[in-house]
Amino acid sequence: MIARSFKSGSRRCLSPLCVVFALLIAGCNADLPGKPNPKERPIPAEKVLAFDVLYSRNCAGCHGKDGKQGPAPPLNDPLFRAIVPADELEKVVSQGRPGTPMAAFAHRNGGSLTAVQVQVLVNEIKGVRYRIVDERAEGKANVDLVADDEGIMPKWGAVAPAAPSIPSYGLAKTNGNDAHGAEIFAQACASCHGNNGKGVVKDGKRLNKINDPAFLALISDQAIRRIIITGRLDLKMPDYSQSQGRVDDFQPLTSTDITDLVALLASWRRASPTAAE
Ligand code: HEC
Ligand code: HEC
Incomplete structure (x- = not known):
């Protein structure tokens, strides 16, 4: 299942060394009484x-x-x-x-x-x-x-304009067709997320479950659309056009395909009793 923890400050830094380091940094920032130095x-x-x-x-x-x-x-x-x-x-x-x-x-x-x-x-x-x-x-x-073209360069670099063929970011104004979404899901998602998004079992563990009330309750339709378009390249999920891990004759997902996939996941959310809608 997809466990998301938004509470901790950092995903990785829980070792004792990190904690000591964090305390040191905190100590440095404190205004020490008796040592006023406006510059610092x-x-x-x-x-x-x-x-x-x-x-x-x-x-x-x-x-x-x-x-x-x-x-x-x-x-x-x-x-x-x-x-x-x-x-x-x-x-x-x-x-x-x-x-x-x-x-x-x-x-x-x-x-x-x-x-x-x-x-x-x-x-x-x-x-x-x-x-x-x-x-x-x-x-x-x-x-x-x-x-300002000569001003501060963004740390993550410049961004090439989006090609017109890329599905748009915004949600469609019309409702999607969740039955068609289920057909697309079987071709483009099920190999990694399992039938109906129930996850795949590997070495006795269930992975990548997204048909999960706790997960769906906290993610918006907009974020689902965005994840389907961009994938999560940082976690090895392909974007809307990449064919790895998908059916042999996979074609890039269209904007309508994505709208229908969002409708499918939204229907799973509605079907679960704890959904916060
Ligand atoms: C090649 C494997 C693969 C395919 C194909 C794939 N995904 Fe994923 N997906 C992943 C992995 C890996 C993750 C990250 C899981 C984790 O965080 O544990 C992920 C995460 C997600 C998430 C959660 C993202 C987040 O930020 O929490 C959603 C939603 C999702 N996938 C939907 C889909 C949908 C819909 C499709 C089909 C259009 C799809 N995925 C196709 C591998 C895949
Ligand atoms: C407590 C966790 C948390 C913090 C802190 C946080 N975000 Fe987010 N942010 C999220 C989540 C979760 C989403 C996805 C929400 C959804 O389901 O639509 C999100 C969505 C976004 C999006 C839209 C992304 C998309 O895929 O469409 C942007 C932009 C964003 N955040 C920027 C920021 C910026 C900038 C900051 C710091 C000022 C920040 N966030 C701080 C959790 C957080």
């Missing part, structure tokens, strides 16, 4: 504009250290970065995804990030170079972010 004082959280710091403090625990291999969908994925619209990124980070572990981060929604900090994250994920316009030194309150 940490930048207040709401003034941090460096992507590394923003990302590692707020996002890495779920989305993975470098945007991969975390319990939540990878953000550092070329296909995802190409197809996700910038305004959708802004919306998700600001407002969260209700009903899922993705919380709202914008101040105005009770989160911890300013509008400019959200913009830094959006530009970095979308691969758009930018410049920070900070007029605070001149006594004004204004801090702004503007796109």
